[in-house]
Amino acid sequence: MELPYIVPDTRPASDAATIDGLSRRTFITATVAAGGGLLLSLAVHGQSVAAERGATEFAPNAFVRIDRHGRVTLVMPQVEMGQGTYTSMPMLIAEELEVDLSQVHLEAAPPDDKLYANPLIGFQITGGSTSVRGFWEPLRRAGAVARTMLVSAAAATLKVDPASCRAEHGIVIHPPSGRKLGYGAVAEKAATLPVPQTVALKDPKDFRLIGTPVKRLDAASKVNGEAVYGIDVKLPGMKIATVAACPVFGGKLKAVDDRKALKVKGVHQVVRLDDAVAVVADHMGAAKKGLAALDIAWDPGANARLSTADLVQQLDTASKQSGVVARKDGDVAKAMAGAAQTLEALYQVPLLAHTTMEPINCTVHVQPGGCEVWVGNQVVSRAQAAAAQVTGLPLDKVRVHNHLLGGGFGRRLEVDYVTQAVRIAKQVTGPVKVVWTREEDVQHDIYRPYYYDRLAAGLDQDGRLIAWSHRVTGPSLLARFLPAAFKNGIDRDAVEAAAGPYDFANLLIDYVRQEPPAGLTVGWWRGVGVTHNAFMVEGFIDEVAHLAKKDPVAFRRTLLDKAPRARVVLDLAAEKADWGQPMPAGSGRGVSVIFGFGSYIAQVAEVAVDQDGQPHIKRVVCAVDCGQMVNPDTVEAQVQSGIIYGITGALYGEITLKDGRVEQSNFDDYQALRIDEAPIIEVYIVQSHEAPGGLGEPGTAAVAPAVVNAIYAATGKRLRKLPIKSADIKPT
Amino acid sequence: MAYRLKVNGRDHTVDVDGDTPLLWVLRDVLGMTGTKFGCGKALCGACTVHLDGAPTRSCITPIESVGNAAVTTIEDIGHMPAGRAIQKAWLDLEVVQCGYCQSGQIMSAAALLASNPHPSNSDIADAMSGNICRCGTYIRIRAAIEQAAQAFAPARKGG
Numbered sequence: 001m002e003l004p005y006i007v008p009d010t011r012p013a014s015d016a017a018t019i020d021g022l023s024r025r026t027f028i029t030a031t032v033a034a035g036g037g038l039l040l041s042l043a044v045h046g047q048s049v050a051a052e053r054g055a056t057e058f059a060p061n062a063f064v065r066i067d068r069h070g071r072v073t074l075v076m077p078q079v080e081m082g083q084g085t086y087t088s089m090p091m092l093i094a095e096e097l098e099v100d101l102s103q104v105h106l107e108a109a110p111p112d113d114k115l116y117a118n119p120l121i122g123f124q125i126t127g128g129s130t131s132v133r134g135f136w137e138p139l140r141r142a143g144a145v146a147r148t149m150l151v152s153a154a155a156a157t158l159k160v161d162p163a164s165c166r167a168e169h170g171i172v173i174h175p176p177s178g179r180k181l182g183y184g185a186v187a188e189k190a191a192t193l194p195v196p197q198t199v200a201l202k203d204p205k206d207f208r209l210i211g212t213p214v215k216r217l218d219a220a221s222k223v224n225g226e227a228v229y230g231i232d233v234k235l236p237g238m239k240i241a242t243v244a245a246c247p248v249f250g251g252k253l254k255a256v257d258d259r260k261a262l263k264v265k266g267v268h269q270v271v272r273l274d275d276a277v278a279v280v281a282d283h284m285g286a287a288k289k290g291l292a293a294l295d296i297a298w299d300p301g302a303n304a305r306l307s308t309a310d311l312v313q314q315l316d317t318a319s320k321q322s323g324v325v326a327r328k329d330g331d332v333a334k335a336m337a338g339a340a341q342t343l344e345a346l347y348q349v350p351l352l353a354h355t356t357m358e359p360i361n362c363t364v365h366v367q368p369g370g371c372e373v374w375v376g377n378q379v380v381s382r383a384q385a386a387a388a389q390v391t392g393l394p395l396d397k398v399r400v401h402n403h404l405l406g407g408g409f410g411r412r413l414e415v416d417y418v419t420q421a422v423r424i425a426k427q428v429t430g431p432v433k434v435v436w437t438r439e440e441d442v443q444h445d446i447y448r449p450y451y452y453d454r455l456a457a458g459l460d461q462d463g464r465l466i467a468w469s470h471r472v473t474g475p476s477l478l479a480r481f482l483p484a485a486f487k488n489g490i491d492r493d494a495v496e497a498a499a500g501p502y503d504f505a506n507l508l509i510d511y512v513r514q515e516p517p518a519g520l521t522v523g524w525w526r527g528v529g530v531t532h533n534a535f536m537v538e539g540f541i542d543e544v545a546h547l548a549k550k551d552p553v554a555f556r557r558t559l560l561d562k563a564p565r566a567r568v569v570l571d572l573a574a575e576k577a578d579w580g581q582p583m584p585a586g587s588g589r590g591v592s593v594i595f596g597f598g599s600y601i602a603q604v605a606e607v608a609v610d611q612d613g614q615p616h617i618k619r620v621v622c623a624v625d626c627g628q629m630v631n632p633d634t635v636e637a638q639v640q641s642g643i644i645y646g647i648t649g650a651l652y653g654e655i656t657l658k659d660g661r662v663e664q665s666n667f668d669d670y671q672a673l674r675i676d677e678a679p680i681i682e683v684y685i686v687q688s689h690e691a692p693g694g695l696g697e698p699g700t701a702a703v704a705p706a707v708v709n710a711i712y713a714a715t716g717k718r719l720r721k722l723p724i725k726s727a728d729i730k731p732t
Numbered sequence: 733m734a735y736r737l738k739v740n741g742r743d744h745t746v747d748v749d750g751d752t753p754l755l756w757v758l759r760d761v762l763g764m765t766g767t768k769f770g771c772g773k774a775l776c777g778a779c780t781v782h783l784d785g786a787p788t789r790s791c792i793t794p795i796e797s798v799g800n801a802a803v804t805t806i807e808d809i810g811h812m813p814a815g816r817a818i819q820k821a822w823l824d825l826e827v828v829q830c831g832y833c834q835s836g837q838i839m840s841a842a843a844l845l846a847s848n849p850h851p852s853n854s855d856i857a858d859a860m861s862g863n864i865c866r867c868g869t870y871i872r873i874r875a876a877i878e879q880a881a882q883a884f885a886p887a888r889k890g891g
Contacts, residue, residue: 438776
């Protein structure tokens with residue numbers, strides 16, 4: 001999720017990772033680690049959301065351990081869900097620490113907002129494409145300080161000047177004498193030395209790891225079945241449970257007849273919650289069979305008749321009122337009044353599920369004096385707090401073991417499933433792994449909300465854009481997720497990138513908050529506000545370009561005088577995609593350019609539309625400027641990944657409601673793009689030493705508008721609503 | 733009732749209902765968690781194993797239907813030449829991201845390569861379109877299968 005109240009995504013974005021208006025200082029303390037060796041903790045002091053709540057103390061937020069054997073352990077503050085943090089974070093440390101990645105051992109951080117807060121967000125969270133941006137400096141500094149102290153300790157042992165020593169591959173070398181000491185040999189001594197107040201970080205030209213295509217550290221275990229995700233946890237005496245929550249949002253359990261279920265071989269117990277039923281068994285096969293054998297009566301409650309049309313009706317009504325002004329430049333009303341041509345449009349994006357490949361699961365063991373949780377989650381400290389709340393235990397009696405995540409995409413930023421699993425586990429003796437079926441996942445997700453945006457633009461007599469307004473109507477995710485960040489009625493995520501990367505002389509962005517009915521919870525989805533607004537802005541500006549009878553690339557260029565990096569990626573994508581070259585009948589190219597998460601991305605999609613109106617996305621060319629890269633191979637992988645995820649959303653993503661229930665249930669009716677539909681994807685990266693930008697999400701944000709713009713080029717049909725429906729573009 | 737099962741060359745006896753899917757026997761009864769649950773309806777391919785070499789969705793395969801077929805899972809696929817070639821190409825080309833679907837992807841790809849050492853693009857699409865990857869690693873999966881095929885075919889000829 002982008003959090004612009006902390007990380008302003010405004011031009012110039014040469015250093016989007018800088019915390020605006022805050023003095024950020026890094027403090028590092030060293031102590032002798034238990035068992036000997038140097039324990040280096042690192043603290044980032046800076047105002048944050050936590051600080052706004054009054055927690056202003058200095059707190060370490062990541063640490064390196066080096067034991068007397070030279071074993072280097074990095075406790076990972078950020079979780080691995082595919083995006084490559086378990087490679088990029090170690091690279092940052094190892095670069096300055098002068099160790100090889102083969103020497104680094106990784107541990108998942110336990111929950112602790114004081115030790116492991118994300119510097120850009122203020123608590124322990126992996127999201128918003130912030131891992132590299134947030135930890136870029138602190139982790140390198142941690143490595144540099146550790147190396148400096150180890151070199152000093154070795155120099156003292158050898159009775160030589162530290163300046164005459166250097167470190168490489170975990171060894172301190174004194175070249176004049178040829179003597180060497182391993183890190184392990186000097187770790188204890190290093191721990192007794194004063195921590196240097198300042199250390200110089202490497203000049204980028206001296207990087208030996210950063211910027212190179214280092215192999216993923218987690219890959220080997222992921223090709224032979226050894227990788228352990230939350231769903232793979234095995235504990236002595238563990239039972240498996242599966243669950244059915246009330247299919248109507250906000251509804252309750254009225255009654256359940258479990259006689260048949262309890263007769264299923266392997267079923268032990270049926271657990272009743274006020275809004276769900278779980279069957280506890282020896283294995284998932286029995287649990288599912290038991291669940292199917294239950295006779296359940298639900299009390300659907302207030303949402304018994306809720307449909308998608310109701311949601312849209314509410315949004316439509318709300319969108320007709322003016323909202324809270326989020327940004328105002330110049331005078332839009334005056335410019336519109338004097339415009340030679342004006343254009344208005346309504347853009348919509350639907351509710352979306354995440355469908356992470358690893359279905360939702362959480363393993364819990366509740367005992368009288370404590371609770372243990374095994375899970376894959378993006379907000380581990382919140383998982384701990386949720387378990388503490390349900391059990392009534394103090395936080396220090398709740399242990400959370402985080403695991404590899406089989407996909408996150410925003411779904412695992414939530415702890416609803418942790419809360420539910422702990423509620424179930426309270427009624428079970430021994431550990432229980434609660435595993436949702438795919439149907440439960442699709443029908444009880446925390447959905448990307450429906451947004452309903454009204455845009456307007458004015459052109460002068462020469463076809464120049466002189467006014468732009470964008471009214472965003474939708475719920476506030478920040479108000480629920482980070483209440484302190486929801487200020488003055490403006491959800492900065494909802495309006496993030498609502499003017500794209502462009503310079504509009506007369507601009508108005510306003511925000512109308514419209515929440516769905518209680519019981520239907522909405523949340524983050526890959527690319528968050530940028531994904532939602534990129535579709536609106538890049539689609540609408542394409543319309544405006546055509547109204548102005550200008551080439552869509554050329555028209556965008558005229559609005560990017562103040563965003564030269566955006567212009568560079570736009571030009572690069574256009575050039576590589578053969579923009580302007582003829583296409584066969586029924587085919588077209590569409591473009592998009594965005595700024596989000598500190599990165600600039602432009603995409604050109606090539607789409608062929610067949611006789612049935614079926615779009616075939618043939619090729620996507622993507623140009624990226626994400627500043628300094630940590631791992632170019634991961635950058636390419638994340639862009640490919642984001643594009644495929646975004647295409648799935650554009651072609652198939654739509655959760656609909658009828659009678660208060662989700663109508664979709666599994667990959668047959670909530671489809672995901674498959675390999676036979678995957679386009680050629682070309683990724684071109686602009687080399688840069690600007691501050692690193694995030695890359696987990698912007699690839700997703702840019703692709704849907706490029707595709708609908710290509711469909712327009714191919715068919716003349718303008719799509720203002722996702723997902724793309726062939727009926728809307730079928731040749732007539 | 734009790735069922736005898738041969739998994740990766742080892743015999744097991746499990747006492748479950750006959751309609752219990754093989755997936756849950758592997759994961760929850762035998763503790764072999766490399767094979768993944770994704771959908772429960774043969775829609776995503778995460779649970780793919782080999783039965784006598786044929787790629788099979790274990791989530792809809794009742795244990796009573798397995799009979800004497802040899803079950804091969806991701807834990808053992810590296811002992812087969814095609815599986816080894818696929819795993820190597822997966823690592824060379826850095827295919828994995830979250831990795832959760834990759835057991836199934838590799839099992840499908842290994843079965844393809846074992847039966848068709850020179851798969852065309854459409855062969856790859858046909859064999860792999862039943863395996864969903866939400867991280868979208870398809871571009872690299874295609875390239876890795878092609879690379880594995882190039883490496884595998886000469887090795888196969890040489891025995």
